[in-house]
Structures are given as structure tokens and as C-alpha cells.
Amino acid sequence: MKATKLIVFLLVAALLVTACQNPAAPTAAPAEAAADGVPEICKTDAFGCAVFKPGDVLKIGMGAPMTGGDASYGIDISQGAKVAVQDFGDLNGFKFELVAEDDGGTAEGGAAVANKFASDPAVVAIAGHVYSGATSAAMPIYEKAGLPMLSPSASLPALTTMGSSVFNRIVFTDARQGPPAAEYLFNKLGIRKLAALHDGSDYGKGLAEAVVARFTELGGEVVVTEAITKGETDYTPVLSAVASKGPEAVYFGGYTAEGAVIVNQMKQTGLENVVFFGDDGTYGADFLSRTGANGEGAFATIAPIPADSPEKTAFDAKYLELFGKEAGSLSPYTWNGYDCTAALISAVKSVAVLGDDGSLYVPRGALVTAVRTLTEYKGISGTYSCDATGECNTLPPMFVVVKDGAWVPAP
């Protein structure tokens, strides 16, 4: 008796499972498929087409920390992206728009923002996300929705090894940021005893581990590796413990909010003569204003500031005029924000089809492929060709140091 019940239950369950899977079958064409004037490609595209009636706006989504201690990144990158929309955001009278949503840089925030974008049919592509943790949470959601991503700044190496077909990035990875930082510490600064701190985030931890591995390989000694709790304002206990190991430099994998507190408190915990070496997450104007004199001599690795070109000069002038700040003063990724948005817009333009009914059709599957196969795209901060995993940048990082209250290229 019980066995039959169990079998019936299993059968019903199986039925429900298969029933639920059906609507997600990858041939779902848009509702307008039957109407006249629908381009042929929309009927064959894996994800169907996004349809825009005349006057509709094509949205480029961006998930970034817009509030909290790391807000300068989200604000800056979205502003760079807005300039790109101004420059290129017109396709036969259809306008583009950048929609930047606050994901707080966290995994939960990233997933929430991704769900919001995935349910908005006007969103065609994602310029982001900005932080790695948020990106890795958002990726599977965009994968299902067929939304291509091109991140200006998510540098966690693992992101391109997860087999995602939608994720691409134009930032160098931490695999290219960490080891050179270790080499710089060892060779240029002559550091032999290093303390590695990180904030426990995917990004910070990955970076610190990469530095530790390379530094040990070079023959240096990593005297202590410690994780700190994100979002605190008092790190004197952990810094005191670090000081007792006598490091010559402290490497920190993490962001400005914690990095600035650490730099300030190094002075009162016996680390006053120790070099602080940060990453692209601790660079920026916020770090300078928050650390003041304590920040003098702090290092960071950043995406190379692009060489001067007419395009860069035009962008910098426009950025200054629109937002009242020097481009690149808030974060090193202004130009990347501009480039990835411009590249996405150009990819959309390359696949979009104007239907006979006057509507614009953007085949989503074809767009995903177009972004992944981006070749020789010339942006402000470099020329990008994406490989099969979505890695579009192979440039090494640049080293900067705080001197007289400003970030300058390190010798």
C-alpha cells in the first residue's frame, strides 16, 4: 500500500517537474512572432528578440555599489558609462539609456539587481557588474535570460572559468594583478617579510592568496595572513597582532572602506614604518581624503591609465563638464565604464534588425555571441578582443603611490 502511494507521489512529482521545465525551453519566440514584419532571425534565435516600438528606449543595465563606503566606484563607472550613452546612444532614432542600480557590491544585492534586469524586456545588455562578488551571484541569472555582460572592473580570476556564456570583462584579472604586485614588493621595494590581510570577499581573498603564492615563490617570507571583518571601524586588535610578527610591508586585498581605516590605525599599532600596499579597490579620491597624511607612501595596483589620445581628451573634458570632477579621480575605472558601454552599444548595433513594421528587433542570442566575439574593439583604455572564455584584456597593471596627497605613478 505504502509502496504504491510512494510511486504515485513520485510520478506526480516527476510530472510537475517536467511541466515546470517546459516554458523555459530555449525556442521561446516573442509574442509578436506571428505578426508580419518580424525578422527571420527572431524565430531561430535561442533567446528570441527584444522588440522596441518607435519611441521605446533600449536599456543597458549596470549593477554597482552606489551607496556605502565603496560608492565612489559605482558612481564613477556609471558616470563614465553615461558619457558613452551620450556619445553613441542612438540607433536609427532609437535611444539608449544607462540604468545603474545599487547592488551594494554584495552577492545578495547582485542577485536582486540581476533579477530586476532579467524581468525587464527593455534591458538588452549589462555593463557590469562592478564588483566580483555581485557579479558571480548575478551571472547565472543573466545566463538564463540571455543577457550579455561586459564588466568594466570585476577582476576575480574565477569568473571566466565558470563556463558562463554571457560573462565577459575588459578589466585585467587579479591573476594579472596579484603576482606583479608581489614581484614589485620583492624586487623594487626590497621587501622580504610580508603580512597579507584581506577582507574575506571573493576579490580580496583571491588577490591576497595570489600575492602570497608569488611572494613565497620569489623567496620572501609571508609572516602572517589574516582575514578582517568587513565594515568595521576598529582594526587595532588585528593590526597589533600583525605588528608583533614584524612585517616590512602589509598587503591588503580589499576595498577603500576598510583599507583607509587600516592605514589610519597602522600608525597607532606599531606599524608606523611599514609599507601599505593596496589594490585597485583601495585606489581613488576617497582613500586620499580619508587617510590624509597617514596615506602618504601607500601603494596600489590599478588598471593602466590610458595613454593620451584625442578620444581620451574629449572624454575627460566631457566628464569634467557633466560631473564637475576630473575623470579618474574617483576610481581608476571611469574609462573602462565608458569603453564597456560603448562596446556593448556597438554590439547591439551590429545585430539589431529594423523590422518592416518600423519596430527594432534585437536578437538576444546573437547579441550574446556578438559580445563574446568582440574583436579589435578600440576603446579609450585599450584595444579589446575577447577570447573564448570572455577575457578581453591582457594588459598588466600599473603601480601608483600616494605622494603629497595625490596618487602618482610609482617609480
Added chain:
Amino acid sequence: MNVPLAQKSPPRFGRVQTVLRPLLGAALGLFLFYRLYNVIIVQHEYGPETWTRLLIAGLIIGSVYALIAIGYTLVYGILFMINFAHGEVMMFGAYSTLFVFEAFKAIKVGSDPVLTFSNAYPVLAILIAFVVGMSVSALIGYLLERIAYRPLRKAPRLVPLISAIGASIFLQNAAQLLFSPQLRDVTNPEVLARGSGWSLMVNGSKVILPYTGVFTFVLSLILLAGLYLMVQKTKLGRAMRAVALDKKTAALMGIDVDRTISLTFFISGALAGAAGVMWGIHNGLVYYFVGFIPGIKAFTAAVLGGIGNLPGAMLGGLFLGVIESVGPAALGLDFQLKDVIAFALLIIVLIFRPSGLLGERLAEEKL
């Protein structure tokens, strides 16, 4: 209603407990002893200068916890409710400091273009920061009681608790909308610059005793002592204790119960405000979420010391601060685990001393 838990439970449970508790205690004791012995004596991880630094950091943060914990304990003693919005009251104190110091930074004194009011008259500036911060927080504490708790005085005990959580979320969001969600830095007058302090030589290394930290510690001890004297010696203190003991009888004796409760919230708000000002001066970072974690920690401290017990809350606060700071190093664990250590300690204390380190002081009526 007044039957203690032990009598209600079947005797078997009691027997198991009497066997298990010492066993658990012995196991824990052995483990702790082994870890401490290993880390401190055998591996000799840290020298005396590091222990001193850790202890200093712990005592400073502990004194802030103690000030906030007093607010939890005062309110709990009188109303038998946990004022979960108390951390947010502290947050407004921290914001007040930010605004007062920003204002004084903007005022120039005399013809000197760099001499600001806060550097010219630091004592006055700090005094005003405390007056403003404590008044703002006291007012918010008072309003909280009037708006969120008093209408629910007769409701079941869980209702004001939910109201408190709601008030906490409301205050956080209000601060976020009013002051923007960005982190802000408090600029201290130069005499209290963060990071500067007295240098002690311990074991041949320089240990800095920060001015802001000593200031925070001493001031909170003074405030706590003042409060204790007030509760023990003044008429208002006597009224508070009477209301805590038995509201009805206190009312019959001519005590204005509502007024006493309002004043209790006012005083606990003022203390949280002082904690907020000290937070602003010592830690220097202010944002809308800044009160939440210290609030939870202070609640833990109050339970640790025995909720409803004033010296218990002070002791619990200092104890928790020191454990948080010294614990990870002493046990040879990652510093990220300091909250785990703090809350594990709470659980252990509650297993062996369910009424806290110094014991609860509750009137019979409330059990």
C-alpha cells in the same frame, strides 16, 4: 506563573542536566586551558607589547559597549522589554558629533586663515558636541517611548518588542534618507587627533595609548559612576527602583509611573548619545548603520552581566570588549572570528550562569 522552570520540568531532565553540566564545563575548561597554554606559553606567539595593545583596544571598545548596555538594562529593569532601537539612538549621537565638528571646522577664528573654532577652543567644542549629542539622543529615546512603546504598555510582551525592531529599522532608514548613505569622517579638534597618544615602552616597543581612547574610557567610567549614584541616592533613582519593583504599589505611594518611565528612556538615551559622541571621536566613521552592531554587542554585554543589573552591564561591556579583542589572539584563531568568540562566550555564560555574571535583579512580579 511564578513557578521556576526547574520545578515544572520532569525530574529526569534535572538529573541529566546535573550530570551533563559539569562534564561540559570540564571539557570546555580543558579545551580552553590547552589552547591558551599552547598559544601563550608554548608557541609564545605574541610579546607583552601586543597583549598590552590588545587590552587597550578592548577596554576602549568595552567602555562604549558598557554605556550602551546600561540603556538596555535600565529599560529592561523597568519595563521588562528589550529596546532594540537603542543602537540607533546611539547612531544619532554619533551623527550629532559629526555635524557639530563640521560646523566648528567651518567657523574661522580671528584673522588666522587656518585657525578654526574647533582648534581654538577644543574643550568648548567637545563640550558642545556632548551636550548636543546627548540631548538629541535623549530626545529620540524619549520620543521612542512616547510613540512606539507607551501605547503598547498593556499589550502582550512580544508586541513592544516587535515595535522596537520596527522603530530600529525606521530610524536607520530615516538617517539614510536624511544624511545620505555615504560614510562620513568626523574631524576631531587637533588636541584629540586620532592616532596620537601617549607612548609607553613595553618590552622595548612603543605602545601608543591614544588620547581619544583614554578620553572615552575615563569619561564613560565617570558617566557610569554618576548614573549608579543617581539610581542609588536621588529621589528619581528611588522612584525608578520602586517602579521596577512594582508599578502598582509605586503608583499608590504617589510615584508618577509614566513620568518615571519617560525619564528612564531619557537618561538611557542620553547615555547612548554620549556613547555615540565617543564613537564619533574615537572611531571617526559615521554612517546610518553604525549603531546596529554596537547595539547588538551591548545587548549581549547586558545579558552577559545579568540584565537589569547596573554594575553587571558595566562589567559585561568591559568584559565583552576585552574578550573580543584579546580572544582571537589568545586562542590562536583568525581575527575574523572575534564575533564568534564573543557570542560563544555568551552561550557558555548562559549555560553555566543563566542569569549572567552578576545575576539578574528582577522583581518577582515580572517572572
